[in-house]
Structures are given as structure tokens and as C-alpha cells.
Amino acid sequence: MSRFARIAEKALDTLTVVLFSVMFATIIVQIVLRYVFNAPLVWTDEAASYL
Numbered sequence: 001m002s003r004f005a006r007i008a009e010k011a012l013d014t015l016t017v018v019l020f021s022v023m024f025a026t027i028i029v030q031i032v033l034r035y036v037f038n039a040p041l042v043w044t045d046e047a048a049s050y051l
Contacts, residue, residue: 023047023048026044026047026048027044027048029041029044030044030045030048
């Protein structure tokens with residue numbers, strides 16, 4: 001495997017983990033705000049679906 005391919009694979013793996021973490025965090029925030037505080041954020045559903 002070439003050096004570029006290894007770097008690209010590592011970058012894509014890192015990006016995938018970061019985006020999944022952001023998606024998970026937005027869903028958790030949405031759940032907490034909706035059911036605990038009864039004040040959901042409007043943008044979290046849409047942001048999670050885009051991620």
C-alpha cells in the first residue's frame with residue numbers, strides 16, 4: 001500500500017469516528033432536552049440525519 005493510501009485511510013477513519021461521535025452527541029442532547037427539560041432543539045434532528 002502506498003504512503004498516500006495509508007494517510008488517506010487514516011484520515012477517513014478519523015473523520016468517520018469524529019462524525020459518528022458528533023451524531024451520537026446531538027442525539028443524546030436531543031433526548032435529554034426533549035424528555036427531561038421539555039424543550040427540544042429544532043436543529044438536532046436535521047443535523048443528525050445529515051451526519
